[in-house]
Amino acid sequence: MTVLSCSGLRRRFGDVLAVDDVSFTIAEGETYGLLGPNGAGKTTTISMITGVLERDAGEVVVDGVPMSPDAVAAKRLVGYVPQELALYPDLTGRENLRFFASLYGAGRRRVDEVLEVVGLADRAGDLAREYSGGMKRRLNVAIGLLHEPRLLVLDEPTAGVDPQSRNQIMENVRALAAEGMAILYTTHYMEEAERLCDRVGVIDSGRLIAEGTRRELVERLGERDRISLQLDGDLSHAATVLGAIPAVRGLAPHGHGLELVVDDARECLPVVLSAISTNGAVVRSVEVTEPNLETVFLHLTGKALRE
Numbered sequence: 001m002t003v004l005s006c007s008g009l010r011r012r013f014g015d016v017l018a019v020d021d022v023s024f025t026i027a028e029g030e031t032y033g034l035l036g037p038n039g040a041g042k043t044t045t046i047s048m049i050t051g052v053l054e055r056d057a058g059e060v061v062v063d064g065v066p067m068s069p070d071a072v073a074a075k076r077l078v079g080y081v082p083q084e085l086a087l088y089p090d091l092t093g094r095e096n097l098r099f100f101a102s103l104y105g106a107g108r109r110r111v112d113e114v115l116e117v118v119g120l121a122d123r124a125g126d127l128a129r130e131y132s133g134g135m136k137r138r139l140n141v142a143i144g145l146l147h148e149p150r151l152l153v154l155d156e157p158t159a160g161v162d163p164q165s166r167n168q169i170m171e172n173v174r175a176l177a178a179e180g181m182a183i184l185y186t187t188h189y190m191e192e193a194e195r196l197c198d199r200v201g202v203i204d205s206g207r208l209i210a211e212g213t214r215r216e217l218v219e220r221l222g223e224r225d226r227i228s229l230q231l232d233g234d235l236s237h238a239a240t241v242l243g244a245i246p247a248v249r250g251l252a253p254h255g256h257g258l259e260l261v262v263d264d265a266r267e268c269l270p271v272v273l274s275a276i277s278t279n280g281a282v283v284r285s286v287e288v289t290e291p292n293l294e295t296v297f298l299h300l301t302g303k304a305l306r307e
């Protein structure tokens with residue numbers, strides 16, 4: 001089921017066309033990563049999706065409800081964790097949450113629940129100003145969750161946070177998606193996108209220039225997963241056996257072994273290894289190469305994601 005549908009989004013600031021005809025959807029339980037270099041239009045896109053910013057053109061629908069800056073019903077379905085922290089430093093973590101809960105009509109029990117979710121329950125009585133950057137960010141995530149949104153939008157939630165908070169936030173995203181929440185996630189960290197996102201959209205100069213799973217994107221560029229094996233034993237026999245595995249698409253000699261081009265290296269590896277061992281060869285080493293999103297990104301935009 002589709003939770004977010006946006007189509008034809010456009011926004012201009014003076015001479016700058018910040019977002020130009022951007023369309024994508026996010027399904028229930030899906031994590032969608034919006035990747036782009038600085039100034040690509042990610043925050044502008046997110047601001048239109050969350051109803052913070054007027055759009056010049058296009059539609060945003062959340063769970064069947066059209067979004068606009070005055071659409072209260074649609075905004076209730078969206079949790080937004082902005083890049084800029086929105087907290088009261090002189091209130092405790094719990095007081096901050098109670099304040100926002102009163103705005104959203106959420107109860108005290110929900111405040112305690114979200115404190116648990118983001119791992120701040122034991123620090124809830126401390127002033128927000130005393131929190132580390134990562135804890136402040138987690139408090140912001142908690143605020144975004146108070147009203148139990150259908151869509152959670154996170155704008156670079158792990159930028160500049162400590163590894164513990166980063167892991168906590170990533171675990172939260174995973175668990176929330178597993179419960180069915182749709183997640184829109186922007187990040188400069190490619191490995192996060194690879195670990196978390198079911199699909200990614202690559203945005204550059206305001207346009208969505210590519211979209212798909214990691215696998216779809218790398219394959220579109222002609223890149224494939226590879227497994228390199230160093231073997232002892234009869235190489236030509238091993239090649240015949242391995243060549244008969246349907247997921248093995250290509251095979252060539254490589255050092256004292258073979259290099260296989262495969263559909264999905266992780267899925268394929270156990271099959272390959274067991275085929276070899278049952279046919280008498282001995283594996284000396286295995287190397288798996290999976291083309292990553294960084295390669296895709298560089299190829300498509302000519303830029304590294306973090307410059």
Ligand SMILES: Nc1ncnc2c1ncn2[C@@H]1O[C@H](COP(=O)(O)OP(=O)(O)OP(=O)(O)O)[C@@H](O)[C@H]1O
Nearest residue numbers: 013016017018036037038039040041042043044045
């Ligand atoms: N309020 C504004 N007024 C004028 N120009 C703006 C405004 N907001 C954004 N822009 C411009 O629109 C373009 C897209 O900006 P946006 O903040 O959406 O990019 P981004 O992908 O989120 O970048 P970053 O990764 O640096 O956060 C940039 O050229 C930016 O300078």
